[in-house]
């Protein structure tokens with residue numbers, strides 16, 4: 001029988017004495033350099049660049065964030081638009097490197113960040129399943145073996161030969177979620193991917209996430225503006241607001257505090 005190929009997206013290991021912690025965010029800050037002046041055209045921009053006249057200012061998207069996530073936990077990140085949630089997920093997934101502090105992750109990661117990343121819109125859905133699977137570290141034989149499961153979960157049997165550019169965002173989300181959860185990754189990262197799926201697919205994904213979390217082996221990191229969904233799925237939550245950590249704790253306490261923002 002074909003042995004299962006594990007995803008290759010691994011990050012440095014946490015020391016053994018900290019065995020139960022799979023994600024350790026330790027005093028993490030993210031500083032982006034953004035242009036401090038506006039240019040009317042690309043030409044003006046390149047002239048300023050060539051003359052070394054570009055001026056940048058620092059923008060702290062995350063400021064001294066600390067939290068730990070345990071194995072088998074479902075952990076949520078909440079915060080208003082532009083608070084730094086996706087930036088935090090990207091640091092955890094290894095897509096971005098923290099400017100300050102350290103982020104240590106134990107295990108394999110299946111990141112569902114930024115829908116469509118890892119897909120080629122010119123290729124068919126079938127070709128994209130192989131492409132995305134390869135990016136997650138799965139061998140072709142492994143995808144062959146699980147191809148039908150992916151198609152069944154996504155419920156897109158009749159659309160496999162259609163180029164992805166003709167898919168709706170919800171259809172792309174179906175394929176992305178089906179591939180990411182084809183096996184049990186150590187850590188499943190779910191950004192706003194689910195929000196574009198219809199309610200039936202969202203329910204199906206929630207059931208799958210619950211199954212994974214109930215297995216006690218899979219850790220789920222969820223970013224969502226759907227607070228009901230966070231309350232249904234997460235054990236603990238971190239609330240980040242304008243790059244600052246406001247609260248980390250049990251879901252009901254953090255979500256109640258976050259919702260009081262609207263009062």
Ligand SMILES: Nc1ncnc2c1ncn2[C@@H]1O[C@H](COP(=O)(O)OP(=O)(O)OP(=O)(O)O)[C@@H](O)[C@H]1O
Nearest residue numbers: 032033034061079080081082083084085086087088
């Ligand atoms: N590559 C980048 N360069 C400059 N600024 C960036 C970059 N990526 C993110 N930012 C800024 O960092 C801040 C946090 O963005 P981020 O996408 O992490 O927020 P978010 O909490 O996920 O927002 P939303 O809920 O709207 O998706 C924003 O002000 C954003 O403009």
